[in-house]
Amino acid sequence: MRLQPFGATGRDVPVIGQGTWNVPLRGDRADEAKRALRRGVELGMVHIDTAEMYGDGGAERLVSEAIRGLPREHLFIVSKVLPSNASYQKTLRACDASLSRLGTDYLDCYLLHWRGDVPLRETMQAFEKLVADGKIRSLGVSNFDVADLEEALAALERETIACNQVLYHLTERTIEDHELPFAREHRIATVAYTPFGRDNWADRPGAHTIETVARKHGATPHQVILAFLTRDPSTFAIPKAATVAHVEENAAAGELRLDADDVAAIDGAFPIRRRRGGLPSL
């Protein structure tokens, strides 16, 4: 598994992590999802992305069961506060609630899930207090455009933004012309959510390029997509997989390096479109 620096945190983090949105929370499928997360960690996908929103705290509880007994310092656990909980006091409380559901005493990174009505300064001050109290090791944001990033950076007194988690997949590459260059310049990691884009690439004419590159490397199309999205030294991807087979496939993408010809071919098959409106999100 390839590791690279996660923003300015001083931590090297695997390029491929594990998402937990819509993870099954009950029955046999939840058991499989827990086995899958644990297998993922075993294969080096120690970056686990969750949020208080996912399953109303249920995803955080499932993560806690999945990681029980694993050495905490090997994991990189990320959770998110909802904008409706992002006032100073509520952020502190939301973090405590996430820690308790996750069964851990710190988060490696804590994100504002998206920007809401609470002034950014309040949330950023709460994040800095959480860092000072040792409850979070770093802080970040999600679904932030360049203007939001600038404002959040200006609101911070002691810390900086470790990452911006954004929608990024083959048919939605506009961050490459906007947020990504800004993030690189400010040592902010960019984390691609929904990296498979609901598989909408598969019925586009460019799909055969993905298949050709996959055949060339003895890889699968999904591995090629993950390798493409993480080809920049500041980008990471967090596919969600609720089965061991998918997790094993995704982890192996962390070893796949595309060459310049592959990247040029994929770039031509799925070009960056001009952005209309704001930063796209789900």
Ligand code: NAP
């Ligand atoms: P995704 O990871 O692009 O896609 C998940 C789907 O892909 C699932 O149906 C999964 O199936 C399938 N899959 C996984 N590995 C596969 C493989 N190797 N081959 C074929 N199919 C595969 O979408 P996502 O869950 O929307 O995004 C990933 C994570 O990003 C989320 O779980 C969440 O943690 C985060 N996220 C953040 C935000 C935000 O606003 N910050 C928004 C959306 C998502 P199985 O589950 O059956 O394995």
